[in-house]
Amino acid sequence: TLERTISTLEMQLASSRASQASTLNGSHAVRDLRDETPKEHPKIFFVMGIMTTFSSRKRRDSIRHTWMPE
Incomplete structure (x- = not known):
């Protein structure tokens, strides 16, 4: 059984x-998951500050x- 395993x-x-x-030779399409995530x-x-009197x-x-409520 060990030999079979x-x-x-x-x-x-x-x-x-x-x-x-x-896959590395390009025979399969490789999907890059990073391209599917939204950027x-x-x-x-x-x-922004407003100068007023x-x-x-x-x-x-x-x-x-x-x-600016407390």
Whole structure:
């Protein structure tokens, strides 16, 4: 049984090597999984500031609280 197992494994190895060699030679179409995944765009960190004048500190704090709640 050990000899049969070794023989089976040798045949599988030979078959696998032959398959790999034919794939490398171009006889089989090789699909690259990296080409199928959607391309990701780099994440962008964006900060925008608006220069405005406020009539009072209370008004400025009110607007600041509206845009940046705690």
